[in-house]
Amino acid sequence: MSKPHTDADQHSHHEHHDHDDHDHTHGHSHAGHDHSSGAHSHAPSVTxxxxxxxxxxxxxxxGYAAVQAVGGWMSGSLALIADAGHMVSDAAALLLALIAYRVAARAPDALRTYGFHRVRVLAALANGAALLLLVAWIAWEAIARFRSPTAVLAGPMLIVAVIGLFVNLAGAYVLIRGNQGDGNLRGALLHVLGDLLGSVGAIAAAIGIMLTGWTLLDPILSVLVAVLVVRSAWGLVSDSIFILLQGTPKGMDIKAVEADIASLPGIAEVGHLHAWTLTDESIVATVHVTPESGADPLALPALVVARLKQQHAIEHATVQVDPPGGIQKPCADGTC
Incomplete structure (x- = not known):
């Protein structure tokens, strides 16, 4: 049963009582959110x-993927064909990102109280996975070219590759000027940078073939481009999976955060701190605290939430106030 709110409570937290044996007090403080509408956002709005x-x-x-595919087919260049495939994959990934933006913009409902912002993380995961699949295809085609070299028309290959270089430079410029905290934008930029490297490789291969006549330069440089793309693609995939597994945000030391909360006046003990990334920019946390003797337990949630937001960039925190001795520390082996 809820207690009547004081004036301070109305602005800083909601107090609830459990009906279990411990009779815990749950002080939930949601700093930085508007409660007047009965709902609040847990993630940044789509930009x-x-x-x-x-x-x-x-x-x-x-548009350029179509041009490059035709140019690669006419010139017989694997570097162009591989890069055209890369561009098609990127176009599909960008379309997926645009769809994700629209879905993420939908308001939370009773079944999805956090809203749809995690769709953006799924889209970023799909982008990275698409890149890894593309790299595997490039490597397979390159091996076939090593076994059976084919003629390459270096002139048309060079012209198409130079056009691609300028297109990708323009695309990278557009994306770099955006918010890099957005996983979808970052994924799109990685795709474009991969395309940019593909164009550079195609230009180098075309010039090399024109000067030496050695057509194996085409698959060799294709493989080198693929290797450069793997690292970025894997980082995007691993970051997305880590977020979906609700791992502790990168750069955050949970023990240090607990120690910082414990140093606040009126707090005797801190435990059960959990923090995870909801979306690209929003961190969520829950924590239990016990008051020192004589401290006002109703004042602790707002105090803790303010500290987490100011010092640790945690946008949304739920603070539970337990009676002295109510926090049970987990066992070392995690079994109790």
Whole structure:
């Protein structure tokens, strides 16, 4: 049963009582959120500027992919064909990101109280996975070229590759000027940078073939480009999976955060601190605290939430106030 709110409680926290044997007091403080509407957002709003930037790059990427595919087929260049496949994959990934933006913009409901912002993380995961699949395809085709070299028309290959270089430079410029905290924008930028490297490789291969006649330069440089893309793609995939597994945000030391909370006046003990990334920019946490003798337990949630937000960039925190001795420390082996 809820107690009547004081004036301070109305602005800082909600107090509830459990009906278990411990009779815990749950002080929930949600700093930085508007409660007047009965709901609050747990994630940053979708940035319209980022969506517009991705839309522009999608149009550029899809258009050039068609040009590059035709140029690669006519010239017989694996570097161009591989890069065209890369561009098609990127166009699909960018389209997925645009769809994710629209879905993420939907308001939370009774079944999905956190909203749909995690869709953006799923889209970023799909982007990275698509890149890894593309790299595998490039490597397979390159091996076939090593076994059976084919003729390459270096002149047309060079012209198409130079056009691709300028298209990718323009796309990278558009995306770099956006918010890099957005996983989808970062994923799109990685795709474009991969395309940029592909264009550079194709240009180098074309010039090399023109000067030496050695057509194996084409698959060799294709493989080198693929290797450079793998690292970025794997980072995007691993980061997305880590977020979906609700891992502790990178750079955050949970023990240090607990110690910082314990140093606040009126707090005797801190435990059960859990923190995870909800979306690219929003960190969520829950924590239990016990008051010192004589301290006002109703004042602790707002105090802890303010500290977490100011010192540790935790946007949304739920603080439970337990009676002295109510916090049970986990066993070393995690079994109790």
């Amino acid at each position: 319209e500027a980022n969506e517009k930037r991705i839309r522009i790059v999608f149009i550029m990427t899809a």
